[in-house]
Amino acid sequence: MTDVVDLSNRPRQRHPGKDRRLSVVETIRTIRDNIIEVYPPYVFDKDYTFRRIGFQPFVLVNRPDWIHEILVEKPDIYTKGRLNRRILGPALGNGLLTAEGTFWRRQRRIAAPAFHYKRLRVLAGIMAECTEGLIERWDAIADTGRHVDIAQEMMRLTMEIVARTLFSRDLGTSIDELGKAVATLISSFGRTPVIEMLGLPEWLPRLRDPEATRALATLDRMILDLIETRRAAAEPGEDLLQMLLDARDPETGEGMTDAQLRDEVVTLFAAGHETTAQALTWVFYLLDQHPDEDALLHREVTQMLGDRRPGFDDLHPLQRTRMIFDETLRLYPPAFSISRFAEKADRLGGEGPDGLLVPKGAYVTVSPYITHRNPKLWPDPEIFNPERFADEKVHARHKHAYFPFGGGPRICIGSGFAQTEGRLALAMIARRYRLRLKPGHPVMPQGIVTLRPRFGMKMSIERR
Numbered sequence: 001m002t003d004v005v006d007l008s009n010r011p012r013q014r015h016p017g018k019d020r021r022l023s024v025v026e027t028i029r030t031i032r033d034n035i036i037e038v039y040p041p042y043v044f045d046k047d048y049t050f051r052r053i054g055f056q057p058f059v060l061v062n063r064p065d066w067i068h069e070i071l072v073e074k075p076d077i078y079t080k081g082r083l084n085r086r087i088l089g090p091a092l093g094n095g096l097l098t099a100e101g102t103f104w105r106r107q108r109r110i111a112a113p114a115f116h117y118k119r120l121r122v123l124a125g126i127m128a129e130c131t132e133g134l135i136e137r138w139d140a141i142a143d144t145g146r147h148v149d150i151a152q153e154m155m156r157l158t159m160e161i162v163a164r165t166l167f168s169r170d171l172g173t174s175i176d177e178l179g180k181a182v183a184t185l186i187s188s189f190g191r192t193p194v195i196e197m198l199g200l201p202e203w204l205p206r207l208r209d210p211e212a213t214r215a216l217a218t219l220d221r222m223i224l225d226l227i228e229t230r231r232a233a234a235e236p237g238e239d240l241l242q243m244l245l246d247a248r249d250p251e252t253g254e255g256m257t258d259a260q261l262r263d264e265v266v267t268l269f270a271a272g273h274e275t276t277a278q279a280l281t282w283v284f285y286l287l288d289q290h291p292d293e294d295a296l297l298h299r300e301v302t303q304m305l306g307d308r309r310p311g312f313d314d315l316h317p318l319q320r321t322r323m324i325f326d327e328t329l330r331l332y333p334p335a336f337s338i339s340r341f342a343e344k345a346d347r348l349g350g351e352g353p354d355g356l357l358v359p360k361g362a363y364v365t366v367s368p369y370i371t372h373r374n375p376k377l378w379p380d381p382e383i384f385n386p387e388r389f390a391d392e393k394v395h396a397r398h399k400h401a402y403f404p405f406g407g408g409p410r411i412c413i414g415s416g417f418a419q420t421e422g423r424l425a426l427a428m429i430a431r432r433y434r435l436r437l438k439p440g441h442p443v444m445p446q447g448i449v450t451l452r453p454r455f456g457m458k459m460s461i462e463r464r
């Protein structure tokens, strides 16, 4: 990269955690409200942090080679476990994100072709079309001084993209109802149950929030309607939904039940839009704070794209766009925490004195949010600096110093999809508008399932 960027005056993206270890009661309350606040600033450069709450041991691992061991080398020891099931299961059932073992492997194999890069080339066209739809809407409110919640706007955009690309469905007016149902489910079920944190038995019942139960019913109704409409259609579709419908068990020859189809569709829908929406929201916030980066981005997209609609092949030359998107995922990784369950006692780092003994039954967390801000891996970690993602710097780092999409067999199936969609939308929106944060609007990252801005992101839209 030829552009030299002065970092000295850049605002810091500070971590909101308290500067001390929290009591057990405070920890439980904080985990339910905003998981990242549980981490005091001193954990960022520690290889690991151990904590016991009630009967339950928790280990946070923050060393790239150990993270590699957990995610890539030992998936049979570090399983998704019951915490994932208990948090995500009530809404997602036994879909790709929560399933395990041979069942998970089969489902993953069925879904994989929908995310192949050859398919992404086609889907990029639909992604750009959806972004044009957003631009058309924004043209009507640009330069009016009105502030809109960019977090909600991005959620709408990514929801529409998932519905159209994976299920060939235009959501029309039901998009708002669906968005509300998903948001309610996440904020209700996404909060870690107290009995789980204390390590109490799995059979203890958990309280159901009536609003979340209603949201779940709305979601189920819409998803089952989607499945039934497709079953009744004269022509088969050419999308992920069709792959799921056509899949047959190699031994029994049977297709998936409606319940299983529902779980897969809900999972892909939920996992496929919320995360990318958060990434795009944070990128526009960071660009507002860093006008120099905003200018570099704008120069790149206008020079490379002119006025035309970009496609998949335009993405590779848009290097600054990529670097800005990657650096945003470093500071604000939407999937900020990845948790596993130790099925048996294990030693990370081998038998030497430097190894770490992980007890059987421990919840083991690897956190992109923590490791991406580890000062031993990232100089000046709180500063937004896309130069960190110049090719030679990426190659010089440990692969698991940066893992916004996880790693190993359970790595995000949609990572290529998300990067295509995120970079296309970023390039198209930044080409046309500058977004400005409403003066005085509080910005605070909140970790509940994903890393969202707690108070939304109120911004005005200015045409360039």
Ligand code: HEM
Residues within 6 Å of the ligand: 096, 097, 098, 108, 162, 267, 268, 271, 272, 273, 275, 276, 279, 333, 334, 335, 338, 339, 403, 404, 405, 406, 407, 409, 410, 411, 412, 413, 414, 415, 417, 418
């Ligand atoms: C910026 C956007 C995204 C981020 C940061 C992200 C992050 C992740 C991470 C970290 C995992 C691994 C979780 C674990 O190991 O426990 C994961 C899994 C998954 N993601 Fe994503 N994701 C994104 C976008 C998407 C999209 C667009 C889709 C689908 C359209 C998707 C679908 C899934 C699914 C189905 C899984 C489960 C895969 C499996 O276990 O086999 N994600 N994602």
